[in-house]
Amino acid sequence: MKNKNLGRYGTVNDTYNVSVRVSSVQTVSGAPGSITVTTPVVDLGLPLLVRPRVHPSGLGLQWRASNSPFNPWDATPSWSNPVGEYRYWQVRATTTGIGTLIERIELKLAVVLSGTIYGSTSVSATMNARYAAWGSTGGNTGVSGDISVGPAYTCEIWLDSWTNFGTPYDYRHQFISNVGMEVPLYVIGWAYDGDVAKSVYVSNIDEAYEAFGGVLTHDIPLSAGATSFSVPLKISPVGWTISVVSGGFALRNVVVSGNTVRFGAVPSSGVVRFRYHPAPPSDNHTAYLPSLLRAAFLLGCRHVVGVRVPGGAVASASAAGWTVMARREGVLYNGTVVQFLPDRLEVSVPYRSKRTYPRQSDMMSMFSRIEEVSVIPPSHPSWPGLTLTLSGGYSANYNPASLLALANLWTPELPGVVLVPGMGLCDVLKYVAEAFVSMMQSARCMVVFGTSVMHVPYITG
Amino acid sequence: MSWLTQWFQDWFGDWFGRRHQIPPVPYTRYGRVFDQSTDRLFGFQEGSWQCEVSSGAVILSRTDTDDYVRMRVPDTDCPPLPEPNAPLDSGLADEAEPNRWQIIGTPNTSNKWLIKQQTDQIQLAYTCYSGDFVIEVSSDYVSKTGTCTGDLGMWTWDGVALMFELGGKTFGIGVTWAHKFGLTKEEWGGQSGRSYLWFVELTPSDLAYSDVLIPNTQTDVRYRVQRSGSNIRFGMLNSLGNWEYSIWWESVGTGEIQIRWEGVRLIDNGQVIIE
Numbered sequence: 001m002k003n004k005n006l007g008r009y010g011t012v013n014d015t016y017n018v019s020v021r022v023s024s025v026q027t028v029s030g031a032p033g034s035i036t037v038t039t040p041v042v043d044l045g046l047p048l049l050v051r052p053r054v055h056p057s058g059l060g061l062q063w064r065a066s067n068s069p070f071n072p073w074d075a076t077p078s079w080s081n082p083v084g085e086y087r088y089w090q091v092r093a094t095t096t097g098i099g100t101l102i103e104r105i106e107l108k109l110a111v112v113l114s115g116t117i118y119g120s121t122s123v124s125a126t127m128n129a130r131y132a133a134w135g136s137t138g139g140n141t142g143v144s145g146d147i148s149v150g151p152a153y154t155c156e157i158w159l160d161s162w163t164n165f166g167t168p169y170d171y172r173h174q175f176i177s178n179v180g181m182e183v184p185l186y187v188i189g190w191a192y193d194g195d196v197a198k199s200v201y202v203s204n205i206d207e208a209y210e211a212f213g214g215v216l217t218h219d220i221p222l223s224a225g226a227t228s229f230s231v232p233l234k235i236s237p238v239g240w241t242i243s244v245v246s247g248g249f250a251l252r253n254v255v256v257s258g259n260t261v262r263f264g265a266v267p268s269s270g271v272v273r274f275r276y277h278p279a280p281p282s283d284n285h286t287a288y289l290p291s292l293l294r295a296a297f298l299l300g301c302r303h304v305v306g307v308r309v310p311g312g313a314v315a316s317a318s319a320a321g322w323t324v325m326a327r328r329e330g331v332l333y334n335g336t337v338v339q340f341l342p343d344r345l346e347v348s349v350p351y352r353s354k355r356t357y358p359r360q361s362d363m364m365s366m367f368s369r370i371e372e373v374s375v376i377p378p379s380h381p382s383w384p385g386l387t388l389t390l391s392g393g394y395s396a397n398y399n400p401a402s403l404l405a406l407a408n409l410w411t412p413e414l415p416g417v418v419l420v421p422g423m424g425l426c427d428v429l430k431y432v433a434e435a436f437v438s439m440m441q442s443a444r445c446m447v448v449f450g451t452s453v454m455h456v457p458y459i460t461g
Numbered sequence: 462m463s464w465l466t467q468w469f470q471d472w473f474g475d476w477f478g479r480r481h482q483i484p485p486v487p488y489t490r491y492g493r494v495f496d497q498s499t500d501r502l503f504g505f506q507e508g509s510w511q512c513e514v515s516s517g518a519v520i521l522s523r524t525d526t527d528d529y530v531r532m533r534v535p536d537t538d539c540p541p542l543p544e545p546n547a548p549l550d551s552g553l554a555d556e557a558e559p560n561r562w563q564i565i566g567t568p569n570t571s572n573k574w575l576i577k578q579q580t581d582q583i584q585l586a587y588t589c590y591s592g593d594f595v596i597e598v599s600s601d602y603v604s605k606t607g608t609c610t611g612d613l614g615m616w617t618w619d620g621v622a623l624m625f626e627l628g629g630k631t632f633g634i635g636v637t638w639a640h641k642f643g644l645t646k647e648e649w650g651g652q653s654g655r656s657y658l659w660f661v662e663l664t665p666s667d668l669a670y671s672d673v674l675i676p677n678t679q680t681d682v683r684y685r686v687q688r689s690g691s692n693i694r695f696g697m698l699n700s701l702g703n704w705e706y707s708i709w710w711e712s713v714g715t716g717e718i719q720i721r722w723e724g725v726r727l728i729d730n731g732q733v734i735i736e
Contacts, residue, residue: 001724010612020621030594032517043485056552104492
């Protein structure tokens, strides 16, 4: 409180504590006519069509692009909102509203619609869709329509034995070859590992497993006399192999239970390599992404894209202003040890080989090359002497909330079929369905809710 | 491109007739970080990589993974503080701007901002107004605790004022409870009541001030600060709905100001220094 006593000819005893309400503040004149935020020049690595976006959507948006690099302040190329395939892009957003915030700028990859669907050759489906949306058209049990280019695509109703909303996962689906048009199949699901809210193109089952933690390989050191070891996740009973890497012994009487492997006592120290398919969590298995992707390939799909739902947490740790975060959500990165040594940085993800990154004078450049973790230094950082152990990582639940988050974060890059498994229209809230419909209208895709892979045998084998 | 090559191009490119070139960034989302490999905040800075905002804009952080760009103005309908932190990303001012206001004390902001003279302060987290401006505040006296006694001829003002520093001086205008011992003011029907108070602290020992009484019947209580060039004046809405202005304080300074609401107490012998 600012006190000022100017009195010189009398005394005052003032103990008032006055409360004043401030109700509003308004700039009558003098506010900027507009404000603008401009991104750096973005390098996409190769010429691509980009659809810049700003949030909120009503703001002014301009962009420029070129296939030659340019500086952020260069007069050219002009801000002409070009449409085409360019490698270098720069975007700026403007608002004139005194009460409007500029929340986000995104450079979304778009699709070239010129005769054929860009870069796609694959599959479509005939499904027992309980909800579908196709561009601006849609229906409750299936839909026919065509994209503005290419042959017509048809999704026909396939009647099945599903009769009960109380067992929403008991109905079945089938994939058939599509002779009309080839589009990618986007499979949404839950996974222990992998990027979230991103399209991950996989060309075979093995790639799918590697990308989403469908198979894990651990090198386990054993001491002489050891009779067991444990792994982080429950082991699928029919989906594991074990081999001796060093030690010169053979494992006998191997029994797997839960996440523990038991065997007869080993005669000497050594290392065994354990490779296994984690068992899906029981409450998520109808949407378990590795199983779904495997099913898609087994059923003949060729161009398959996995999309992991977001909403989990990355394992992280902070100290002395430094924060280290796993690059991917999930429990697999809990316990990761990151050690800043004078000449290097070591990253030890549990059950994996330690990775070493030599120290470089350009710390940011060095950190950008670390595969397992993101390193966020404090302002004006100097190389620390820290050891950080990451914790708190988990995968999102597969539920309407994570699907809604996905719909807000992810857009298919190419027109295609988006499969939302294990959850019918009756199981998701209206706004989730609407979010998908909105996304699909802009991405020119078809969404199919409510399919399942429960009937696919040996799903994790 | 290796860091050495990059460094060489950055620092010596011009010497060899090559235009200085900032390498492009790989990031495709700004303002929200969902994925560290592709996303950056508007406020990120990595070497020469950063977003640029125009002069009337400021980047404010919402969380570690979310920030936004807004106009450098103090306009507000006085939401609960330090929240709101929702709804996230609505794009509307006063929503989810948890770091816009800096708070000292415990003002009650559940219904607008109730600021206590002796303990509370609310300050805008950034500066604003690089040129001419008029800012208008709707504010009113609510209550008081304590007592005030004094000799005849002594005047006191206790309240909360909008203050800012400019050119080495402190400027303030606010709503106070004024006590004028020995005087019965017709507008109040007694010795004390609401009053606008403005002041300019020229030096720590040299304060100019004036006041305008606020009759009991007046419900629309608003005050203004106006700058034109390097001159400042204050405006107060009277009971007739007209603006009464102070003199112009000339050549007091230009450039952005950082406003705050803070308690103020003035005690004088009743002699108006400048009217």
